[in-house]
Every structure is written in structure tokens, then in C-alpha cells.
Amino acid sequence: MTSTRPVVAGADTHADTHHIAVLDAATGALLGDRQFPATTAGYRAILAFVAELGELVRFGVEGTNSYGAGLSRHLQGAGVPVREVIRPNRAARRLRGKSDPLDAITAAQVALAGEDLPIPKASDGPVESIRVLAMVRDSAVKARANVLRQIGMILVSAPAEQREKLQKLGEKALLDTLRRSRPGDLLTGVDHATATALRHLARRHEHLTEEIAETTDQLRALVEHVNPALLATKGVGVVTAAQLLITAGDNPHRITGKAAFAALTGTSPIPASSGKTNRHRLNRGGDRRANFAIHTIALVRMSMDPRTKAYIAKKLTEGKTKLEAIRCLKRHIANEIYTLLTNPPAVPDVTDLRPARLARGLSLQTVADHFGVWPMHISTIERGKRRDDDLTHRYRQWLNAA
Known part of the structure; x- marks a missing residue:
């Protein structure tokens, strides 16, 4: 039989299982604790378990952006007030010990005492799509930087003739040269093995550069969809x-x-x-x-x-x-x-600027010289990639008066 007394729950989350503890909201007494699988069926069982003990007031969850993300999404979807609970520090755990039931009880106690605990981030919308793509882009950027470091390290110990020839080149010319190189048989000497290794790294750099550009374009499309005003703000890329x-x-x-x-x-x-x-x-x-x-x-x-x-x-x-x-x-x-x-404002429409400029036969350089800015600045305004309301207003007035 389902009880109507108010209760507060806490969750100690792990990759495969979650341990749940339920406290009486009035007295703080432990009403029960149990372990559940970290699956959709397990999430439903958690709600059923808590409902048997009382009417849920608040649910404190550890790791709402990691192991507890799935549970947090399920609870929020069911209309449960979820609060993020910070894991106890090591000093506190040394004093009271550590186990899954103890951690779950602590999470419930924190949820019971803390009215101002943070609400977890929702992770089921377009911003979550941005997060996973940004993570991929970040790893590609780090990998590309590591490729350049590896090329430099190989060049330091490369045979003298190779080193002297390649170290004179700038980064772009060096990468182009290495990508187009045709090393000989690996068995004929260290020169050919070194050239082969450098070609592999240069081609990896090219692949990572293409991946970074692709994910950046995908991020741009998502950001423009979620909040175009943010992307159009001065200094925000x-x-x-x-x-x-x-x-x-x-x-x-x-x-x-x-x-x-x-x-x-x-x-x-x-x-x-x-x-x-x-x-x-x-x-x-x-x-x-x-x-x-x-x-x-x-x-x-x-x-x-x-x-x-x-x-x-x-x-x-x-x-x-x-x-x-x-x-x-x-x-x-x-x-x-x-x-x-x-509270994002509406981004002003700028689609009229480029057709008006082209209709008057004006180049980007001519407009840029008139306003004392770079041509790229005008181009990004016309394409809606940069927001500069004052310059946009003056630009439109100038076009209409020309």
C-alpha cells in the first residue's frame, strides 16, 4: 500500500547500479534503501520503490552529468523535483567511512537539508548535442597539436640531410611537403622509415583539420538554432x-x-x-x-x-x-x-545588406574603406555571423542614400 507521508530520496550512482536511500521528510529517519540496475527498467523500479514508502518531495542525485545522467533525465521526465548533490570530500569520507548505502543516505540527508541545492542541467535537448560535438572537436584539436609535437620530435633526431632540408620550411609548407613525399622501401634505411613516419603524421594532421572544420560547422548550425543572439554578440565565437x-x-x-x-x-x-x-x-x-x-x-x-x-x-x-x-x-x-x-533578444535581419550592396556595384573593400574596418568585418555582418547594431544601422543608411 502506498504511503502519503512526505519522503526525500538520495542516490549514489555508478555505471551499472544505483543505490537508493529514502528518508522521512519530517523526522529524517531512514525508511529503506536498495540497489537497482542503471537501466530504464531500474529507473521505473526506483520510482515504484520510493512511492511505496511515501510521497516524494525531493530527490538528491550524485553525478547528474555522469553516472546519474540517465536517472536524472528519467526523474525529471516523471515530474520529480531533482537536486544535484555534490559528492562528499575525502576528509568527510575518512571520518564516517564509505559504502554505497552510506553514500545514498548522505545524498538523501543533503537533499533533505538543502533547499538551495542546484537544479541539474537538462541533458536531452540541443545543448546536449552541442556538448557531445564540442567534446569531439576538443579531442581533435588536442590530437592535432600532438601530431605537430611528434613531427618536431622526429625532426630533432632525423638524419642530418632530412633535418636540414625540412627545418627550413614553415608549418604549412612542411606539412604539404610531407604529405606529398614518396618514401622508399622501409628496409633500405632509417631515412626512408623516418620519411614514412612523417608522411603518416602529416596526413593525420590533414584528416584532423578536416574533422575540426566539419565539427565547427556543425556546432555553428546548432548554436545558431539554439541562441543566434549569443553567437551574434561582439567577441563571441x-x-x-x-x-x-x-x-x-x-x-x-x-x-x-x-x-x-x-x-x-x-x-x-x-x-x-x-x-x-x-x-x-x-x-x-x-x-x-x-x-x-x-x-x-x-x-x-x-x-x-x-x-x-x-x-x-x-x-x-x-x-x-x-x-x-x-x-x-x-x-x-x-x-x-x-x-x-x-532572455535572448531577436537578432536583427541583415539579409537585405548584401543584395543592396551588389545592386549598387560596391565591393566589400569599398564599403570597408568607407567605414574604416576590415572587409571581413563587413562580410560577417552581411552573413549574420557578427552583430554590430551601430555599424549595421549606418551601413544600411549609407546604402539607401547611395
Whole structure:
């Protein structure tokens, strides 16, 4: 018979099994615990087990983005309030011991006590597609960099004649030369074996470059589908936009506000005062990949955006160090990104610009010279790859007046 008393559950998740503990929400008493397979049938059995003990108020799950991802998706799909529980640190586990039942009970206790626990990221929408593609692209980028290192290492110890000939070439010319090379028989000497190894690496580099370009195009299409306003924002590229979407997840409204997003991305100021010193320092916590994405946006804007340059100069004149000025800038960028993630504006239509330019026989270089920018800047605006509302407005007015 199903009980109506309120209960809280906790899950210790593993690759093949999940251990579930259920507590009375009023007293905190353990009502039962059991192990289930990490399968769809197991997830259904978990819900049935909890329902027998009471009316579920909250479910705390460890590893909602790893071993607990499937369980978290199933629970959310069933309308269960799921909260993410951080695994206990090693010091705490040394004090109380460790076992699957103990970890499940701890997860339930944390869920019972914590009203402000984070809501897990949803992982069943287009942002999850972005995450898995971004992971593939990242591994390809690392593999390509490793190929270049291996080529350099082989050249260091290559026979003198080969080394002297190849080390004079730039990276592109070197790779082209190695790809087109025709090594002789491997059994005839180390020269031919070295040339063969270098050709294999150069061809691997070419394959990885094609894979990176393909996955980048796929990421661009997904990002434009999910949040075109984010990709059109000044200083935001495909990779940075993808990472920020991954950090927020398919349910960005789970993040309660700008301050919470700043803490999540490691851009919130941390007090570092002592005695007569009153200061703040950079936050080294949060999602470091998201922090790096925001840092990249800051560097791009510092190099090309007049307003950002003026802001940094103002902070420096106020007595802040460059790092402190960048920290302030990153917080402002984080606030802007949060708004774009939770309430993205419509991206202005720019499809009229290129036909209007071509109808007047104007080249990209002519337009770029008129506005004092690079031709690529105009091209990316026309193709909707870059958002610059002020320049777009002036460009359209100039075309209509021409």
C-alpha cells in the first residue's frame, strides 16, 4: 500500500547500479534503501520503490552529468523535483567511512537539508548535442597539436640531410611537403622509415583539420538554432558560444540570477581582505571552461572594441591593476551573457545588406574603406555571423542614400 507521508530520496550512482536511500521528510529517519540496475527498467523500479514508502518531495542525485545522467533525465521526465548533490570530500569520507548505502543516505540527508541545492542541467535537448560535438572537436584539436609535437620530435633526431632540408620550411609548407613525399622501401634505411613516419603524421594532421572544420560547422548550425543572439554578440565565437551554452544547459533558467551565473563561471569577486587591507581577488572556482570562454571574449573586446578599451583605461586610472580591471570586465560580460542565455533578444535581419550592396556595384573593400574596418568585418555582418547594431544601422543608411 502506498504511503502519503512526505519522503526525500538520495542516490549514489555508478555505471551499472544505483543505490537508493529514502528518508522521512519530517523526522529524517531512514525508511529503506536498495540497489537497482542503471537501466530504464531500474529507473521505473526506483520510482515504484520510493512511492511505496511515501510521497516524494525531493530527490538528491550524485553525478547528474555522469553516472546519474540517465536517472536524472528519467526523474525529471516523471515530474520529480531533482537536486544535484555534490559528492562528499575525502576528509568527510575518512571520518564516517564509505559504502554505497552510506553514500545514498548522505545524498538523501543533503537533499533533505538543502533547499538551495542546484537544479541539474537538462541533458536531452540541443545543448546536449552541442556538448557531445564540442567534446569531439576538443579531442581533435588536442590530437592535432600532438601530431605537430611528434613531427618536431622526429625532426630533432632525423638524419642530418632530412633535418636540414625540412627545418627550413614553415608549418604549412612542411606539412604539404610531407604529405606529398614518396618514401622508399622501409628496409633500405632509417631515412626512408623516418620519411614514412612523417608522411603518416602529416596526413593525420590533414584528416584532423578536416574533422575540426566539419565539427565547427556543425556546432555553428546548432548554436545558431539554439541562441543566434549569443553567437551574434561582439567577441563571441562558435567555440565560446558553445561552451557557455553547455555550462548553462538546456534549462538555463535553473540559474537563479546574474550573481549565481557569475559564481558558476568563476567571475564573481572573492573577498581577500585581512587587517588593514580591503580588497577582492579573482575567483578561481566555478566552471573553468566557461571562465576561459568569458576571458577570451574579454581579450577580443579589449583588442578591437573602443568602448571596452575606454572601460579598461578608466579602471586603470582608478588605481586598479590590469588583472583587477579584467576581473571587473569579465563580471560585466558574465551579466550580459546571462541575459542572452535566459532572455535572448531577436537578432536583427541583415539579409537585405548584401543584395543592396551588389545592386549598387560596391565591393566589400569599398564599403570597408568607407567605414574604416576590415572587409571581413563587413562580410560577417552581411552573413549574420557578427552583430554590430551601430555599424549595421549606418551601413544600411549609407546604402539607401547611395
